[in-house]
Amino acid sequence: MAASLHEHAHSQQHGQNSMRARIVLIAVTAVLLAGAVLIEKHCGLSPLQLLLVYLVPYLLVGYDTLKEACAGIVEGDLFNEHFLMSIATIGALGIGFLPGAETEYPEAVFVMLFFQVGELFEDYAEGKSRDSISHLMDIRPDTAHVERGGRTLTVAPGEVGVGEIIVVRPGEKVPLDGKVVEGNTTLNTVALTGESMPRELGVEDEVMSGCINLTGVIRVRTTKSFGESTVSKIIGLIEHADAKKSRSESFITRFARVYTPVVVFAALLLAFVPPLFSQGGYLDAFPEWLHRALIFLVVSCPCALVISVPLTFFGGLGGASRRGILIKGSNYMDALTRVDTVVFDKTGTLTRGEFAVEAVHPDDFNEKELLHLAAHVEHFSTHPIGEALRSAFPNEASDGCRITDVEEIAGEGIQAEVAGRHVCVGNRKMMDRLGIAWHDCHCVGTIIHVAVDGRYAGHIVINDRIKEDSFDAIASLRSLGVGRTVMLTGDRREVGTDVARRLGIDVCHAELLPADKVRYVEELLAAKPAGTTLAFVGDGINDAPVLKRADVGIAMGGLGSDAAIDAADIVLMDDKPSKIAMAIRIARRTIRIARENVWFAIGVKVAILILATVGLGTMWMAVFADVGVTVLAVLNAMRALNVRNSGV
Numbered sequence: 001m002a003a004s005l006h007e008h009a010h011s012q013q014h015g016q017n018s019m020r021a022r023i024v025l026i027a028v029t030a031v032l033l034a035g036a037v038l039i040e041k042h043c044g045l046s047p048l049q050l051l052l053v054y055l056v057p058y059l060l061v062g063y064d065t066l067k068e069a070c071a072g073i074v075e076g077d078l079f080n081e082h083f084l085m086s087i088a089t090i091g092a093l094g095i096g097f098l099p100g101a102e103t104e105y106p107e108a109v110f111v112m113l114f115f116q117v118g119e120l121f122e123d124y125a126e127g128k129s130r131d132s133i134s135h136l137m138d139i140r141p142d143t144a145h146v147e148r149g150g151r152t153l154t155v156a157p158g159e160v161g162v163g164e165i166i167v168v169r170p171g172e173k174v175p176l177d178g179k180v181v182e183g184n185t186t187l188n189t190v191a192l193t194g195e196s197m198p199r200e201l202g203v204e205d206e207v208m209s210g211c212i213n214l215t216g217v218i219r220v221r222t223t224k225s226f227g228e229s230t231v232s233k234i235i236g237l238i239e240h241a242d243a244k245k246s247r248s249e250s251f252i253t254r255f256a257r258v259y260t261p262v263v264v265f266a267a268l269l270l271a272f273v274p275p276l277f278s279q280g281g282y283l284d285a286f287p288e289w290l291h292r293a294l295i296f297l298v299v300s301c302p303c304a305l306v307i308s309v310p311l312t313f314f315g316g317l318g319g320a321s322r323r324g325i326l327i328k329g330s331n332y333m334d335a336l337t338r339v340d341t342v343v344f345d346k347t348g349t350l351t352r353g354e355f356a357v358e359a360v361h362p363d364d365f366n367e368k369e370l371l372h373l374a375a376h377v378e379h380f381s382t383h384p385i386g387e388a389l390r391s392a393f394p395n396e397a398s399d400g401c402r403i404t405d406v407e408e409i410a411g412e413g414i415q416a417e418v419a420g421r422h423v424c425v426g427n428r429k430m431m432d433r434l435g436i437a438w439h440d441c442h443c444v445g446t447i448i449h450v451a452v453d454g455r456y457a458g459h460i461v462i463n464d465r466i467k468e469d470s471f472d473a474i475a476s477l478r479s480l481g482v483g484r485t486v487m488l489t490g491d492r493r494e495v496g497t498d499v500a501r502r503l504g505i506d507v508c509h510a511e512l513l514p515a516d517k518v519r520y521v522e523e524l525l526a527a528k529p530a531g532t533t534l535a536f537v538g539d540g541i542n543d544a545p546v547l548k549r550a551d552v553g554i555a556m557g558g559l560g561s562d563a564a565i566d567a568a569d570i571v572l573m574d575d576k577p578s579k580i581a582m583a584i585r586i587a588r589r590t591i592r593i594a595r596e597n598v599w600f601a602i603g604v605k606v607a608i609l610i611l612a613t614v615g616l617g618t619m620w621m622a623v624f625a626d627v628g629v630t631v632l633a634v635l636n637a638m639r640a641l642n643v644r645n646s647g648v
Helices: 002-043 047-075 081-097 105-139 230-239 247-272 282-300 303-322 331-337 367-377 384-392 428-434 468-479 493-503 514-527 541-549 562-567 579-613 619-641
Strands: 144-148 151-155 165-168 178-182 185-188 199-201 218-222 325-327 339-345 351-362 403-409 413-418 421-426 446-452 455-466 484-488 507-509 533-538 552-556 570-572
Touching: 002 047, 002 105, 047 081, 047 105, 081 105, 081 247, 081 282, 105 619, 247 282, 282 579, 282 619, 303 325, 303 331, 303 579, 303 619, 325 331, 325 579, 331 339, 331 533, 331 552, 331 579, 339 514, 339 541, 351 367, 351 384, 367 384, 367 403, 367 413, 367 421, 367 446, 367 455, 384 446, 384 455, 421 428, 428 446, 455 468, 455 493, 468 484, 468 493, 468 579, 484 493, 484 514, 493 507, 514 533, 514 541, 533 541, 541 552, 541 562, 552 562, 570 579, 579 619
Parallel strands: 339 484, 339 533, 484 507, 533 552, 552 570
Antiparallel strands: 144 151, 144 165, 165 218, 178 218, 185 199, 325 570, 351 455, 403 413, 413 421, 421 446, 446 455
């Protein structure tokens, strides 16, 4: 990992130096070309002498292109853009020596010069696209401060083991995943989640590597090795994101392999066959048809397609990463544009995955008093329900009430003496056993009944809270035209149905085992409209098989399990389900830009090819059809980088 990051930094520096050198080369060539034109106009040199003058700027700017063309011939990769440019420009330099033909020295140099301008724009755009993804490389910390033998040592993050204590000071990056054991601070998580709002952190809170510590010193007990930490996994995703090509990219690659040799043979036919039917004789007609063939070659160069389409997808991946959406390959962008069914897990995906008190319904007690007594009874409990009750009444540990005779009854609840009062907190089984008349609640959730001194005191509703963001997520998917939303959960039917109803989800299947989720997803895959895809969104270990089975697997990256993140095709780093709609919008926009480039490039090239074939095309038109179209397509591709908070 460290080696790959070093290589990335080295290649980035090399790329910057290469761009500067190319700018200087273009500027010098432009000056030399202008000088050559002046010499041609005022010095009255012979064609051969002029050729020598123009060869200086031509070889200066065209050396790399000629070298690549020769290397391609040697390696068997004959038909590439460098070969086309070389053949066309060498032909333009030599055409003036044919009987009745005019010299085209400036045109030859200009074609090569503008080819380098196009390469410059390509390098710049690709650099911007890579920067947009590689900004996440900056989240990798270089060192970790680990406590060993009473001393704090500074070591490489990879040398820190699981369970060791590390110290993170203000301004430093968190080197490994862990849990805070001492201190309070504020974290900048923008590199991971794309969200600029700082996150407050205290003892027992989990912290992800790659975040920046803003305020206080914290001591963190590591929970993962560096290789398994969040930062390492993210960098791994980034480094392999461009390995999986979209259908559009794969098509363009295959298209170029067939298209280029066809163009070369078509140009040869255009140069040598029509003169055979000329009334003025073969040699008289040949220069004109050779000129048309050279224009044909320049126009036909597939640079605009081969460069701009992958660049568009690369830009889309980079733009998504800036918003905390990691897409593992551009092929998943194709799939995202066709999503018609979105299937959600419930707990941790649409809900917070944490129990909290949702309502308090007292009988003969006020709400505060009922919570006060219940929280005290649950004082020693490690059950999530006990934690929810204590969180709802945070002062229970310091109000001086004496708690004695605590007894936990398996499957029922807990009873204890609180300040001289006998309090029972549990389910309906406990109430029935004690002979206490209880009543049910209209609210959906886990109902905790409370009895005080043998008398029913009321009940407390505890539930897994729906994320506020989930409401926006479902509404946004509807606005994007997603045809069907489904929720699959292992929770109780009434709980799942209530969450689905409140969010506006079309279908809910509850009380499911992991195998049941896979079965339902397979049924939905079989039933979805032809040409559309199904996305599954989850966060747990039990979701990994379904994430793999879906057309597009989307995992929550903040609190999601490692298994889910590994199995997913897309990772939402801030656990916000509304980012699903943003990912779809980014994918659709990226595909739209790629298609614009394809149709624009093909349209202009076909038009000028027709003009060249009938003798109305010029070398300047050819320059625009090749380099001009490439530059415009590259500039259009760069739009894919610009992803805003809303609307994309």
